[in-house]
Amino acid sequence: MNNILVKILCGFFLITTISIDGFAGSGDTTILLANNNISTPVTVTITKVANIIYPESFEADKLEYIEYVQKFSNKKRNYLVEMYDKGENYFPRVIPILKKYNLPQELKVLVALESGFNGNAVSRAGAVGYWQMMNESAKEYGLKINTAKKDERKNLVKSTTAASKYLLAHSKILSNNLLLMVASYNCGMGKIKQAIRRSGIMDAGFWDIKKYLPKETRNYVMDFIALNIIFANYDKFTKKNLVFTSEVREVPVSDNVNKLNTSITN
Numbered sequence: 001m002n003n004i005l006v007k008i009l010c011g012f013f014l015i016t017t018i019s020i021d022g023f024a025g026s027g028d029t030t031i032l033l034a035n036n037n038i039s040t041p042v043t044v045t046i047t048k049v050a051n052i053i054y055p056e057s058f059e060a061d062k063l064e065y066i067e068y069v070q071k072f073s074n075k076k077r078n079y080l081v082e083m084y085d086k087g088e089n090y091f092p093r094v095i096p097i098l099k100k101y102n103l104p105q106e107l108k109v110l111v112a113l114e115s116g117f118n119g120n121a122v123s124r125a126g127a128v129g130y131w132q133m134m135n136e137s138a139k140e141y142g143l144k145i146n147t148a149k150k151d152e153r154k155n156l157v158k159s160t161t162a163a164s165k166y167l168l169a170h171s172k173i174l175s176n177n178l179l180l181m182v183a184s185y186n187c188g189m190g191k192i193k194q195a196i197r198r199s200g201i202m203d204a205g206f207w208d209i210k211k212y213l214p215k216e217t218r219n220y221v222m223d224f225i226a227l228n229i230i231f232a233n234y235d236k237f238t239k240k241n242l243v244f245t246s247e248v249r250e251v252p253v254s255d256n257v258n259k260l261n262t263s264i265t266n
Contacts, residue, residue: 042252043250043251043252044250044251045248045249045250045251047246047247047248048243048246048247048248048249049243049246050243050244050245050246051236051241051242051243052229052233052236052242052243052244053232053233054229054232055106055228055229055232057104057106057178057228058225058228058229061207064207065222065225065226065229066244066245068222068225068226069222069225069226069229069230069244070244072222072223072226072230073226073230073237073242076226080227080230080237081238083109083112083116083117083227084230084231084234086112086116086117087108087109087111087112087117087231089117090111090117090156091108093156093157093160094108094111094156094160095108097157097160097161097164098160098164100164101164101165101167101168102168103164103167103168103171104178106178106224106228107167107178107181107182109224109227109228109231110131110163110182110185110224111130111131111160112227113220113223113224113227114130114131114132115129115130115131115132117130118130119153119154119155119156119159120154128151128153128154129151129152129153129154129155129159130153130154130156130159130160131153131159131160131162131163133153133159133162133163133166137162137166138152138153138159138162141162141163141165141166142158142161142162142165143158143159143162163185166185167181167185170184170185170189173189174192175203177205177206179205179206179207179221179224179225180192180205180206180209182220182221182224183206183213183217183220183221186216186217186220186221187213187214187216187217191213191214191217192209192213194212195209195212195213196208196209198212199212206221
């Protein structure tokens with residue numbers, strides 16, 4: 001048996017080897033494959049190359065969340081497309097405010113998680129507006145709430161400014177830890193401090209205290225990561241060629257080598 005070694009880049013598949021039983025020949029492999037109909041079994045080893053890009057804020061912890069994000073991208077595809085489309089109108093107004101308060105722009109997706117960009121959203125607990133702020137917190141950070149018709153939580157710019165002040169106050173307490181800031185926005189600073197105490201780690205991060213947080217908060221932070229990762233890879237996501245982890249597999253190819261490309265793309 002002669003093994004003909006060929007390297008071909010096809011889309012996001014890399015064919016590393018082609019094994020052909022009973023094939024004898026010499027010279028340029030590409031020409032031989034192109035000009036001969038091969039009737040003996042052919043097997044290709046295909047490496048599906050990971051092409052995902054990680055925003056710097058999430059690079060270090062990718063093993064903690066990559067499986068969750070991959071499942072989220074499959075189960076919540078329509079939701080992700082809807083939020084991305086809406087975000088194109090809202091994020092350009094949210095990001096400059098976050099920057100003004102020296103906050104990471106990744107926090108912009110909290111508007112999607114909190115209200116789905118619906119300024120009139122009201123939670124069962126009574127939180128209102130784009131950032132789903134409770135009455136006391138909203139007033140503490142400068143929002144005016146006179147009546148149901150006059151509620152600045154429903155104003156995107158004013159509510160984003162108040163939410164930014166709220167997040168900035170938490171960031172100072174939490175040493176600017178992004179994921180802890182996100183967790184605190186969901187469950188409050190008290191539960192974060194309690195979880196840190198239970199972990200026994202003075203400078204604990206989110207992954208250190210995750211198991212001590214409410215399930216809703218754990219999922220909230222993971223969803224926050226998922227939206228940022230998918231939005232950073234949105235073109236590949238919509239074209240359905242976003243590869244999270246590299247894979248290696250052997251695939252039999254039909255007798256006619258001219259069908260090789262069809263076998264690979266399918």
